[in-house]
Structures are given as structure tokens and as C-alpha cells.
Amino acid sequence: MSDETTRRARVSAAGLYVPLLLGAIVTVTLGVYGSVHTPTGISVNVAGFSGPQTVKVWLASGAALLALVQLVSAFAMWGKFGANTPSWIGPLHRWSGRIAFLLTVPVAVHCLYALGFATYDTRTLAHSLLGCFFFGAFTVKMLSLPKRGLPGWTLPLLGGAVFTLLIGLWLTSSFWYFTTIGVRF
Amino acid sequence: MKRNGPLITLLAGLALAAVLITVNLSLTKGGGEPDPAGLGAAVASAAPAASTPPSPTVAASAAAPDAPAEKVNATWAGTVDGGGATIAIAVTDGVAVAYLCDGKKAEVWLQGTAADGKLALTGKKGATLTGTFGGGKATGTVTANGRKWTFTVKAVAKPSGLYRATATVRNAKVVGGWIVLPDGSQVGVVTVDDVPQPAPAIDPATGAVTVDGAALTAAPVTGVLAEN
Numbered sequence: 363m364s365d366e367t368t369r370r371a372r373v374s375a376a377g378l379y380v381p382l383l384l385g386a387i388v389t390v391t392l393g394v395y396g397s398v399h400t401p402t403g404i405s406v407n408v409a410g411f412s413g414p415q416t417v418k419v420w421l422a423s424g425a426a427l428l429a430l431v432q433l434v435s436a437f438a439m440w441g442k443f444g445a446n447t448p449s450w451i452g453p454l455h456r457w458s459g460r461i462a463f464l465l466t467v468p469v470a471v472h473c474l475y476a477l478g479f480a481t482y483d484t485r486t487l488a489h490s491l492l493g494c495f496f497f498g499a500f501t502v503k504m505l506s507l508p509k510r511g512l513p514g515w516t517l518p519l520l521g522g523a524v525f526t527l528l529i530g531l532w533l534t535s536s537f538w539y540f541t542t543i544g545v546r547f
Numbered sequence: 548m549k550r551n552g553p554l555i556t557l558l559a560g561l562a563l564a565a566v567l568i569t570v571n572l573s574l575t576k577g578g579g580e581p582d583p584a585g586l587g588a589a590v591a592s593a594a595p596a597a598s599t600p601p602s603p604t605v606a607a608s609a610a611a612p613d614a615p616a617e618k619v620n621a622t623w624a625g626t627v628d629g630g631g632a633t634i635a636i637a638v639t640d641g642v643a644v645a646y647l648c649d650g651k652k653a654e655v656w657l658q659g660t661a662a663d664g665k666l667a668l669t670g671k672k673g674a675t676l677t678g679t680f681g682g683g684k685a686t687g688t689v690t691a692n693g694r695k696w697t698f699t700v701k702a703v704a705k706p707s708g709l710y711r712a713t714a715t716v717r718n719a720k721v722v723g724g725w726i727v728l729p730d731g732s733q734v735g736v737v738t739v740d741d742v743p744q745p746a747p748a749i750d751p752a753t754g755a756v757t758v759d760g761a762a763l764t765a766a767p768v769t770g771v772l773a774e775n
Contacts, residue, residue, distance in 0.1 A: 464559065464563060471571070501557060503553075508552075
């Protein structure tokens with residue numbers, strides 16, 4: 363009985379308060395910055411592409427592809443594909459996630475610096491909101507990972523949120539670009 | 548080490564963002580970018596998130612420096628000095644798109660900003676537009692393809708203004724630009740796979756136009772161009 367009580371006491375969502383708060387600060391900061399900063403219209407470009415839009419389209423597509431790797435490797439880590447999870451799944455999940463995140467950073471910097479928080483139409487509004495929330499959710503996920511004693515639903519929920527937000531971002535940007543402008547480099 | 552991994556990931560992303568913003572700042576310095584302090588604060592407010600909770604003042608200072616800049620919404624259109632070309636500048640929330648064309652085959656698209664009475668736009672192949680606006684007028688200079696135009700054009704209201712259509716017609720990339728002037732006249736150029744030609748007239752009410760037998764819709768330009 364007392365064992366049961368201590369075990370239950372140790373599993374608590376209270377450990378999520380600080381990560382959630384910091385994630386919220388990240389989201390609000392990005393949104394506020396994107397709104398008040400006068401868009402410059404230009405930003406650094408990556409050599410080899412025809413323009414900043416195409417750079418972003420491909421970086422975001424790379425991140426979205428890695429997000430799919432994230433989803434599959436996460437399922438494997440949680441034993442959804444059977445009990446025998448290969449030992450390389452963990453590192454695969456961590457590194458594909460890190461690379462995906464780093465791919466999104468230049469895209470976000472360009473969006474915020476050159477374009478800002480935009481509300482021209484539903485797509486840009488959705489994209490702006492998703493972008494702010496993505497980095498907030500990612501912050502929460504990263505800060506929650508090392509914490510002990512969080513409820514079992516924490517990581518699947520946060521990981522699912524980060525995945526959904528990123529795919530939403532991709533659909534409202536790269537996918538829109540591919541279908542509206544065409545596939546170009 | 549393992550438990551610090553996520554934190555290191557966050558910090559690495561933050562460092563990458565800081566580097567990119569620094570490069571951006573040095574690139575756009577002198578381009579009317581008044582808020583290096585604001586940017587620095589924006590980075591700083593995210594940085595402590597990884598270690599200590601940031602104080603509210605950090606976030607507030609990020610918003611302060613350029614908050615007074617009211618976002619510009621306006622459209623100016625008219626003929627450039629000396630005739631020969633028509634220009635329209637459409638600004639949505641400070642994001643400016645300009646189009647200059649002769650209605651036959653010369654055209655240039657530019658985009659940039661309109662803030663604090665100043666216009667600063669750039670286009671392909673080093674094209675630039677610099678100028679000022681206020682009192683219902685915009686004045687400035689466009690440089691493109693080794694040529695230079697000066698202009699003073701008046702503010703216009705719908706259905707006058709700048710329209711654009713992009714589409715793929717039978718695998719050919721079509722980009723059309725139209726300037727509709729207050730007297731109802733139109734000037735436009737359609738580029739089909741980089742070959743410019745005079746644009747057929749659009750219906751200003753609906754934007755409907757037929758290019759190479761394909762029905763397109765030209766939309767008023769608001770904000771950033773879909774394709775640079």
C-alpha cells in the first residue's frame with residue numbers, strides 16, 4: 363500500500379510546468395518578434411539554389427522527411443513493431459531529430475527576419491501560428507526528455523505534437539509551393 | 548551526457564539561429580534596419596530558456612525598439628518620368644511589391660519593405676528600387692538591367708492597382724503582371740517560360756484573363772510574392 367502511494371507520488375505531471383512555461387515563452391517571443399519586426403524582405407541565401415524560397419522549401423522538406431523517420435523510430439522505441447527493438451533505433455531517433463531541428467532553424471530565421479508573422483490569407487496565418495508553436499512544442503519536448511517521473515503519456519503526446527506541427531508547417535509551405543509554383547531548385 | 552543531449556540540441560539550434568541573424572544583420576546594415584538591439588534581445592530571451600527562466604523585461608525589450616513603426620498599407624501606380632513604362636507599388640503591412648513594365652516585353656518585379664516613409668526593394672539580377680512615400684505619393688528610382696527610371700506616382704484605390712497571376716500552362720511557367728490605372732487603362736506583360744510578351748487584358752472585377760488559351764485569374768498583389 364505504502365509502496366503504491368510513493369510510486370504514484372513520484373509520477374506527476376508537475377514536472378511539466380517549467381518546460382511548458384518556457385515553451386510558451388518561446389512561442390510568444392517568436393510571434394511577438396515576427397509581428398513587431400519590420401520584415402526586411404531579404405535574408406541570407408544558400409548557394410546553389412535559385413532563391414531563398416527554394417532553399418526553404420527543400421530544407422523544410424528534408425526536415426519533414428526526417429520527421430517521418432522520427433515517427434517510425436518512435437513507434438519502434440515504444441515496442442509497437444514487436445518487442446525486439448534494435449539497439450540503433452535510439453540513436454537513429456535522436457540524431458534524425460537533431461538534424462531535422464537544425465534544418466528548420468535557417469527556415470525559421472528567414473521566415474521571421476525577412477517575412478514576419480503574416481496574416482495575408484488562411485495559409486500564411488496557419489503557417490505563422492504553426493511555426494511559433496512548433497518551436498515552443500520542441501522546447502517543451504527537449505526540456506521534458508531528461509526529467510524523471512513524468513506521466514507515461516508525456517513523450518508520445520509531446521512528440522506527436524511536434525510531429526503534427528512540423529507536418530502542418532510543411533503542408534502550408536513546401537507542399538503549397540510544389541503544387542502552386544512547381545518543383546524547382 | 549545522455550541527459551544533457553536534449554539541452555545541447557536546443558542550444559545548438561539557438562547558436563545556429565544567432566549566427567544566421569548576425570550574418571543577416573551585417574548584410575542588411577545600412578538598409579534601414581534600426582533594431583540590432585531588438586534582435587539581440589530576441590535571441591537573448593530564448594537563450595536563458597534553456598538554463599534559467601528569463602525575466603519578463605527581456606521579452607518586453609525585444610518588442611520595444613521598433614514597435615512604433617506603424618505598418619504601411621498602400622498602393623501607388625502611374626507612369627514613370629518621361630513615359631515609356633508604368634510602375635505600381637503595392638504595400639501590405641509594410642511588405643512592398645513593385646512591378647515596372649512597358650506593356651511589351653520589359654518588366655521587373657521587386658519586393659522589399661515600406662516603412663518610415665522609405666521604400667527599399669530588390670529584384671532579380673540586382674534590380675533595386677529606392678524611394679520615399681507620403682502625402683498620397685511615392686517617389687523614387689528603379690535600377691534594372693543597366694537602366695534607370697525615376698517616378699512620382701499617386702496612391703490609387705481598387706480596382707486600380709497591381710495584379711499578378713502565376714500558373715503552369717502545358718508545362719510552361721506563366722507569370723503575368725498587370726497594372727490597372729485609375730483611368731481604367733491596363734499595362735501588363737506575361738512571361739511564358741521566361742519569354743515576355745504583351746499581356747491580354749484582365750477583367751479588373753474578377754481578375755479573369757486568358758493566356759495561351761488557358762483561363763487564369765490574376766489576383767491583387769498583397770504581401771510577399773509567391774515566387775522570388
